[in-house]
Amino acid sequence: MNLKAKQKIVLLVEDDFITVKLIENLFIGLCNLDSVGSASEAIEKTKSKQYDAIIMDINLGKSENGMYATKNIRKLDNYKTTPIVALTAYTMMGDKEEFIKGGCSHYMSKPIEIKEFVALMKQILGL
Amino acid sequence: MRTFFRLDRLKNISISKKLYFIVGTMAILIMVELFTLWFAIHILSSVRAFVGAEGLWSKAQKDASYYLQKYSHTHNEEDYKSYQRFMAVPAGDHKTRLELEKPEPNMEIARQGFIEGKIHPSDIDGMIKLFRRFSDVYYINKAIQCWIQGDSVIAKLTIIGEKLHTEINSKNYSLEKIEKIAEEIDPINHQLTIIEDNFSYTLGEGSRWLENLILKLLFSVALSVEVTGLLLSISVSKGITKGLNEINRATRRISEGDLTERAEIFLTDEIGQVAVAVNKMTEDLIESKKHAEEMYRLKSSFLANMSHELRTPLVGILGFSELLTTTQNLEKVREFSGFINFSGKRLMETLNLILDISRIEAGETKLIFEQIDIVSKINETINLFSISAANKNLKLTFEPDVNELTIVSDAKAIDSILNNLINNAIKFTSDGDVKIKLSKIDDENSKWIVIDVIDTGIGIIEKDLDMIFHEFRQASEGLSRSFDGTGLGLSVTKKYVNLLGGSISVSSALGKGSNFTVKLPIETKHHID
Numbered sequence: 001m002n003l004k005a006k007q008k009i010v011l012l013v014e015d016d017f018i019t020v021k022l023i024e025n026l027f028i029g030l031c032n033l034d035s036v037g038s039a040s041e042a043i044e045k046t047k048s049k050q051y052d053a054i055i056m057d058i059n060l061g062k063s064e065n066g067m068y069a070t071k072n073i074r075k076l077d078n079y080k081t082t083p084i085v086a087l088t089a090y091t092m093m094g095d096k097e098e099f100i101k102g103g104c105s106h107y108m109s110k111p112i113e114i115k116e117f118v119a120l121m122k123q124i125l126g127l
Numbered sequence: 128m129r130t131f132f133r134l135d136r137l138k139n140i141s142i143s144k145k146l147y148f149i150v151g152t153m154a155i156l157i158m159v160e161l162f163t164l165w166f167a168i169h170i171l172s173s174v175r176a177f178v179g180a181e182g183l184w185s186k187a188q189k190d191a192s193y194y195l196q197k198y199s200h201t202h203n204e205e206d207y208k209s210y211q212r213f214m215a216v217p218a219g220d221h222k223t224r225l226e227l228e229k230p231e232p233n234m235e236i237a238r239q240g241f242i243e244g245k246i247h248p249s250d251i252d253g254m255i256k257l258f259r260r261f262s263d264v265y266y267i268n269k270a271i272q273c274w275i276q277g278d279s280v281i282a283k284l285t286i287i288g289e290k291l292h293t294e295i296n297s298k299n300y301s302l303e304k305i306e307k308i309a310e311e312i313d314p315i316n317h318q319l320t321i322i323e324d325n326f327s328y329t330l331g332e333g334s335r336w337l338e339n340l341i342l343k344l345l346f347s348v349a350l351s352v353e354v355t356g357l358l359l360s361i362s363v364s365k366g367i368t369k370g371l372n373e374i375n376r377a378t379r380r381i382s383e384g385d386l387t388e389r390a391e392i393f394l395t396d397e398i399g400q401v402a403v404a405v406n407k408m409t410e411d412l413i414e415s416k417k418h419a420e421e422m423y424r425l426k427s428s429f430l431a432n433m434s435h436e437l438r439t440p441l442v443g444i445l446g447f448s449e450l451l452t453t454t455q456n457l458e459k460v461r462e463f464s465g466f467i468n469f470s471g472k473r474l475m476e477t478l479n480l481i482l483d484i485s486r487i488e489a490g491e492t493k494l495i496f497e498q499i500d501i502v503s504k505i506n507e508t509i510n511l512f513s514i515s516a517a518n519k520n521l522k523l524t525f526e527p528d529v530n531e532l533t534i535v536s537d538a539k540a541i542d543s544i545l546n547n548l549i550n551n552a553i554k555f556t557s558d559g560d561v562k563i564k565l566s567k568i569d570d571e572n573s574k575w576i577v578i579d580v581i582d583t584g585i586g587i588i589e590k591d592l593d594m595i596f597h598e599f600r601q602a603s604e605g606l607s608r609s610f611d612g613t614g615l616g617l618s619v620t621k622k623y624v625n626l627l628g629g630s631i632s633v634s635s636a637l638g639k640g641s642n643f644t645v646k647l648p649i650e651t652k653h654h655i656d
Contacts, residue, residue: 018443018466025450025463059435089438092431111441114449 007032008125013042013069014057014087019110023055026118031125039069046073051082053124056104058088070103083124087112139395142367149359156352163348167341173257174334176250177270178327180220183245185323187216188281192316195288199309202295210288219243221278227258266333273326280318287311370398374405386413436477443470480615483543487622494537494626496651501532501541501576505563508545516553522560523553529567534576535650540623547616548643552582559583559640567649574649575629581642587635595633596621627651
């Protein structure tokens with residue numbers, strides 16, 4: 001392990017505090033985590049900081065949802081290829097396709113399969 | 128303009144009235160035709176009577192001339208009397224003519240004159256009418272002139288007759304003188320013949336003219352009857368066909384699926400009304416199709432959101448229970464167990480609401496009416512929420528207007544209403560207080576209780592106010608909530624309030640808190656849907 005390698009940093013956009021707590025616990029020792037609860041905060045954060053990946057809840061309880069945040073983040077020059085993982089309880093047919101089409105690069109359904117999710121994050125972050 | 132207006136009115140009357148109109152018009156025209164015919168026959172008959180009367184007049188005049196001639200030779204008084212008898216005919220006619228020329232003739236005298244003129248009584252009325260009414264007509268006028276001329280010549284003959292009678296009866300009459308007087312008879316006779324011929328020719332000419340005129344008149348009336356009938360029938364049947372074809376065309380297009388198609392409305396008759404009804408039905412069809420599509424969309428959206436709302440608490444339950452299997456730190460174990468418990472409760476809450484809603488929707492809710500002390504009931508509910516209010520540092524208060532109030536209602540429904548409203552108020556308020564008020568109002572027909580639940584929370588955007596009670600909308604349209612929850616609570620509350628025969632309303636503004644007002648009858652007597 002290259003000790004000089006910079007710690008990776010991930011942005012979690014999630015309004016459900018239990019989910020935030022869970023992911024905080026999962027990411028201990030894996031990477032750094034910033035978490036925000038709304039689309040507007042997420043857009044603000046990405047404007048000032050470069051994240052290695054974003055985990056995006058879709059239903060943020062407001063009309064400005066995760067898809068709105070994703071579309072706006074994708075407009076930023078330095079976020080064209082950043083992995084964005086849609087992490088959502090929307091699991092009906094066509095939902096995944098809609099989120100991928102809307103700018104997300106990965107999709108993970110809720111409730112979270114922990115092993116699968118951690119493996120995906122490791123793969124995305126190159127750990 | 129006026130004609131156009133009338134035609135327009137004709138177009139917009141009912142079909143049966145149009146048919147009556149056609150038949151009525153035809154009947155009137157036929158009546159006109161018959162009347163013309165009757166009138167014409169009468170006139171012609173009177174002309175014929177005049178010609179006949181002229182014949183009698185002439186014959187009498189000739190006979191009178193003959194007997195006067197004879198009397199001049201025979202000197203027989205009988206011949207003179209015969210002369211006088213024949214002269215009575217033109218004299219009678221003369222009397223009638225003089226009477227009829229007066230502005231207000233005595234009809235008795237006029238009739239008497241014609242009878243003396245040997246005219247058949249049935250002809251007299253027609254002749255009098257013809258004379259009075261048509262004396263301005265060229266031919267009649269000319270004939271009357273002949274008559275006047277004839278009468279003046281007859282007067283000369285009368286004078287000759289009188290002179291002759293006087294001479295023959297004088298004591299020393301001279302044959303030579305008698306001969307001289309008798310010689311005047313012939314020229315007068317000739318003069319009269321010419322006048323009599325003139326009279327006959329004139330009336331003959333007049334009657335031919337009249338016949339011709341009447342023929343033309345009858346022909347044109349008959350023609351107009353046919354043409355009018357034909358035109359009216361064609362126009363009405365064209366209107367009917369046009370309207371029916373249009374309805375046919377439109378309904379075919381509509382049945383093929385083109386719901387934007389409408390039948391054009393030409394008239395306001397029965398067919399126009401059918402077209403209006405077809406259009407109305409199409410509008411209704413579009414409306415119900417839209418409604419069905421909207422309901423389908425809302426239901427599937429509701430399903431997706433319910434799935435979402437059930438999966439979200441499972442994140443905590445499954446995630447933290449899996450973490451627990453490898454966690455040794457007791458503090459962590461306690462923390463994770465707390466998250467699992469919280470999530471489980473949330474799942475339970477959501478499930479109960481879904482069950483409540485579907486039970487009410489399916490009509491499976493049996494209300495049990497009993498006496499409820501509403502003041503105690505609210506106090507009990509507030510006690511249940513005191514911990515969660517205290518956790519958020521919220522002041523939870525109850526301000527009843529009355530110390531004691533018993534209502535007759537369903538306890539489970541009342542519980543649900545109070546729980547949902549107070550739970551929401553606490554959930555959506557981060558600082559300030561939640562106040563519950565209770566009052567009693569009487570109106571004309573019944574007595575009510577009013578429960579207000581007032582918070583100082585985030586409030587509701589105005590545009591969302593009318594949809595917050597609708598379970599499908601609320602759960603699907605992503606209302607401006609910054610807290611968890613399905614929002615099913617309010618729709619359950621509204622359904623219970625309605626079941627109890629009451630009403631619920633809300634006044635709120637974003638950031639200004641909300642005030643939910645529930646009005647319930649003090650006594651719900653029977654199930655009200």
